[in-house]
Amino acid sequence: MAALQWLRSLLFVxxxxxxxxxxxxxxxxxxxxxxxxxxxAVHCWCRWVRWSARWMLGLHSEVRGEVPTGEVLxxxxxxxxxxxxLIVSVVPRPKFIMKKELLRAPILGWxxxxxxxxxxxxxxxxxxxxxxxxxxxxxxxxxGQLIIYPQGTRVAxxxxxxxxxxxxxxxxxxxxxxxxxxxxxxxxxxRRGILRKPGLAVVEFLPAIEPGKPMPEFMAELEAxxxxxxxxxxxxxxxxxx
Numbered sequence: 001m002a003a004l005q006w007l008r009s010l011l012f013v014x015x016x017x018x019x020x021x022x023x024x025x026x027x028x029x030x031x032x033x034x035x036x037x038x039x040x041a042v043h044c045w046c047r048w049v050r051w052s053a054r055w056m057l058g059l060h061s062e063v064r065g066e067v068p069t070g071e072v073l074x075x076x077x078x079x080x081x082x083x084x085x086l087i088v089s090v091v092p093r094p095k096f097i098m099k100k101e102l103l104r105a106p107i108l109g110w111x112x113x114x115x116x117x118x119x120x121x122x123x124x125x126x127x128x129x130x131x132x133x134x135x136x137x138x139x140x141x142x143x144g145q146l147i148i149y150p151q152g153t154r155v156a157x158x159x160x161x162x163x164x165x166x167x168x169x170x171x172x173x174x175x176x177x178x179x180x181x182x183x184x185x186x187x188x189x190x191r192r193g194i195l196r197k198p199g200l201a202v203v204e205f206l207p208a209i210e211p212g213k214p215m216p217e218f219m220a221e222l223e224a225x226x227x228x229x230x231x232x233x234x235x236x237x238x239x240x241x242x
Contacts (some may be wrong), residue, residue, distance in 0.1 A: 023048075043088070095116040151164065
């Protein structure tokens with residue numbers, strides 16, 4: 001059975017990127033005339049990945065809680081690429097602070113710019129955040145849901161990683177509600193490798209933390225609710241920490 005699931009996983013991975021290219025062929029000519037086509041494209045591809053994972057792998061997915069639709073900061077647990085896919089598949093205008101190197105990725109980099117992602121030079125994150133804040137204040141930045149990963153990287157289930165101050169800085173300076181999100185997707189779609197496992201992968205949006213809290217209080221609350229949600233979702237899926 002393990003060998004069969006590995007083969008299914010290989011076929012799944014082999015089809016999602018050509019499908020990205022096919023969708024780009026359809027949507028890209030529309031984007032210069034209708035910017036919403038860029039969001040249509042990313043929504044369509046993410047929903048295709050979720051649908052094909054269900055029938056090819058037995059990997060079902062679910063988004064719980066109230067989906068943020070306004071001008072908010074989403075601070076999510078990040079276990080693998082699949083939590084990005086789940087969030088982007090449901091929020092109307094997703095955007096990210098992302099590594100500048102991703103701009104060189106075919107299709108992905110171009111669409112990231114079109115939906116309003118903020119590219120960040122390694123070692124110059126503070127400069128990029130300052131520019132983003134200036135754009136928000138001046139009205140140059142398009143409204144949307146800014147998605148950030150407070151731990152700064154993918155974190156395997158059960159691993160410890162500190163929460164970084166960047167999320168608190170954004171929360172304080174943007175003056176927007178912050179919607180925390182927990183997940184268990186790393187149990188089924190790992191950070192690295194081909195094998196994807198069957199099961200129910202979940203991202204859970206939690207009640208918003210309203211603006212105005214002192215940064216230490218905000219960071220403590222954010223970590224507590226995100227970790228509690230993620231632990232509960234992993235336990236629900238049968239994960240037992242060592």
